[in-house]
Amino acid sequence: MILFDRPLRLGTRGSPLALAQARMTARALCDTHGWPDSAVAIVTVQTSGDRIQDRALAEIGGKALWTKELDRALAEGGIDFAVHSMKDVETLRPAAMRIAAMLPRADVRDKLVGADSFDALPDNPVVGTSSPRRAAQVARLRPDATVTLFRGNVATRLAKLAAGEVHATLLAAAGLDRLGQGDVGITIPVDTMLPAPSQGAVGIETLADNEAVLAALAAISDADTFDCVMAERNVLMGLGGTCHSPIAALALVDGDRLHLRAEIISPHGQETVRDEARIDRHDSDAAQAMGRSLLDRASPALRSLFEG
Ligand SMILES: NCc1[nH]cc(CCC(=O)O)c1CC(=O)O
Structure with a gap:
């Protein structure tokens, strides 16, 4: 002991x-x-x-x-x-x-709060988020949306939504669950919104x-969480370490390997580059290579967001 x-x-x-x-x-x-x-x-x-x-x-x-x-x-x-x-x-x-x-990791998914689905939002909806990833994914789903900066903690964001500042916002299911607000919002499948690296x-x-x-x-x-999150962080590393660009990545344990998915998105959602692979649990090179491969396949404009 x-x-x-x-x-x-x-x-x-x-x-x-x-x-x-x-x-x-x-x-x-x-x-x-x-x-x-x-x-x-x-x-x-x-x-x-x-x-x-x-x-x-x-x-x-x-x-x-x-x-x-x-x-x-x-x-x-x-x-x-x-x-x-x-x-x-x-x-x-x-x-x-x-x-x-x-x-142990919580629910990795995002939740839409304020509407029952992206389709149910009114025309030209205003969506509050401060996450470049969520903003780009929203723009991809709803090109008519306006994304407004929405910072503050979870309670502040929910209060801004309740005050009518926006039609909807996006929050991590994990955070809502841990705050005892698990009944708030609609869970978005990861195929629609791949989460942020390390979410949950x-x-x-x-x-x-x-x-x-x-x-x-x-x-x-928790070894599964540790290995999955490290793989997602290695994707970020392959993309150039610190950056504030729209990036999503998710690893899930799949037998004795990891199923790793990642995407980068142009800020207004027109361009998405994605990849997925089964990799060995501790293969940091493979995860970093996935990050680099996204950049290799991106348009010069999208790639430039990750330089410098
Ligand atoms: N950047 C804020 C932040 N950091 C972690 C979480 C939620 C908990 C988690 O993802 O582990 C949140 C709030 C949110 O994204 O809704």
């Missing part, structure tokens, strides 16, 4: 979804290791991503805004590990950080040299 002589400090953002995911992680650790609840202390860290609500993420510095402050707390020893939505964790991470574990997965990061914490975290990690 792994024992620590003090409570482990779990670092998290303070949004309701982040806190729900932090509590799930603390629960899994205490249950798995037979620790009392007091063995894990939840430490809330405000991130720039939470502070800046009025601009698109891509515009103000991307996913680093969700992790920067937690990275610093980890590096400075203020927390022992950080819990993240893997979707919000940059592809390239500092060498000192290690993704040590992932909780909660990951736990610690310092690469913290062996005791790495071991404690490894004990709660």
